[in-house]
Amino acid sequence: MTDFSTTEAVTWSGGTGQMLAVNDVNTATKMWIQIKTGVAPTDNQTITGATSGASALMNVTITERTLSFPFIGASTGSAIISAYGVGIETDDLTASDKLTDLTNTLRVPPNNVTFTVSGLVSGEDRVLVAPLGREFAWDTEGGTPPFQRGENLSFTSPTGTAYLSFLRDDGTTGRMQIRMLTGTVPTDNSTITGGTSGATAIVNGAVVASEDPRQLKLLTSLIGAAETAVVCVDAMPTDTPTTGTIRIQLDTGIYRNVAYTSYNTGTKTFTIGSTSFIDPNDATGGAAEAGNSIFIAYIDKLAAATSEAFTGVYLADRSLFIRVRDGASTPIKTFETTGTLGSAGGSATAIRTSDA
Structure with missing residues (x-):
């Protein structure tokens, strides 16, 4: 069987068109076309690719969509309300834009927001941003x-x-x-x-601000020499960065900093690089409240610039705890404050009180 060529011209008895999309070039079951001449194909008519020579039979009645002029859709002045099937690069979208996909389903982009900690000294400051506790x-x-x-x-x-x-x-x-x-x-x-x-x-x-050490709970114990998954009791919050760091409570009570490369909210699992949790670095899991504690360290690193930031998808305001420490050549007293990741992001600036 010959495969269709993506976005080629197509013909049928009584008309011609331009393929805009196809669900599978090998075994097409859905095709989106714009009619150029003639009339729309009907049930059991053969549609043939002008370039590939591939063909397929129409099955049931074609669904017609109204063209938009201008083709992009409409603008409110601050947001795009797209026409049917129009795609826009994610970097050019805002949370106010609305897109209609090829299934005629309305899609609203996520509100990606950024929290920034500034006033840092690169190579000296250790920065932690964590969920807020008391x-x-x-x-x-x-x-x-x-x-x-x-x-x-x-x-x-x-x-x-x-x-x-x-x-x-x-x-x-x-x-x-x-x-x-x-x-x-x-x-x-x-x-x-x-x-x-x-x-x-x-x-x-x-009562002072601190990190919330039990934002999540460990379900499956970490005891192996090459653990690659951290399974939680509950799903990760929506605003969890796509990659980053978590701190896991070991059975010794120490919190271990572990980088994750991805996470799955369905399986409630962080994917980590192969890591040894052999005793005494083991961590006990368990259902409900039995497992050890985990929290997302939204920023947890030695500053590599005068500011550090993280980005997440906004769902609701998140209260944050921020700590900056510097014991190097220009030491400061530990700086701690609180902040909020809101619908427009957020920020905090370290106050540098000398501790020389």
């Missing part, structure tokens, strides 16, 4: 302890709720890292109640 000490434990990592907490004075991402339990005192869910960030002397455990305590001292 960290504090606690004491006066009561109720039905202990607290349980992964449970929801409620606070009073001020009122709020949070997910317990990290717990250090020293008996009746300890430290917590939380991810705020609702309400206001707790303050010194706020009361804490565990939603699952029933444990109670009081915040002891300042």
Whole structure:
């Protein structure tokens, strides 16, 4: 069987046309053409490629689409509303544009947004951008302890709720890292109640910004000498960069920095280069809250320029934690701040307070 040539002229009894697209040049079952002369082909008519000589039979009735003048479609002044079947290079699209594909389905481009950290010294500054958490000490434990990592907490004075991402339990005192869910960030002397455990305590001292170490949870244990996949309990957030770095909690409690080359939200899997997780560098997985913690390090590197950035697809505002450290020839006090990746991106600038 002769193959069609992409976008060749085609003929049939009663007309000629220009092929605009075909779903398969080898075994075509769908073809898109523009009629140049005559009338549209009908069921069981033979369509022949003028260049290739390939042929196919029409099956059922042709579907006609109205041409647009101008061919591109319409413009609102700030966005393109494309005509049927018009394609535009992704770099030239914005999230406000609308395209109609060859199945007559409306397609809206993703809103790719960028967060930038500036004010850096290349080759000296270590930069971390992570999901935002909150960290504090606690004491006066009561109720039905202990607290349980992964449970929801409620606070009073001020009122709020949070997910317990990290717990250090020293008996009746300890430290917590939380991810705020609702309400206001707790303050010194706020009361804490565990939603699952029933444990109670009081915040002891300042509540400071930190990374949220349990953004994701490890499902499948990492124990081999050549692991290439990190499988999570939950799917990655939409704004996860296409490539980047994750930090994985090892069984020793240390968080290991691991680069990923891609991820699949369907299988909830990060693809990584072959990496050894043999004990003591192993990490335990498990369903629900049993697995070790993982968080996406949106930026996690030694600065290679005066600014560093990451890009993700915007779905909703993401609160971020930013840390910049420099202990090299021009040392600074550790700089920490918060930021937001919004619908137009976001930014933060390091304040360089000398620590010489």
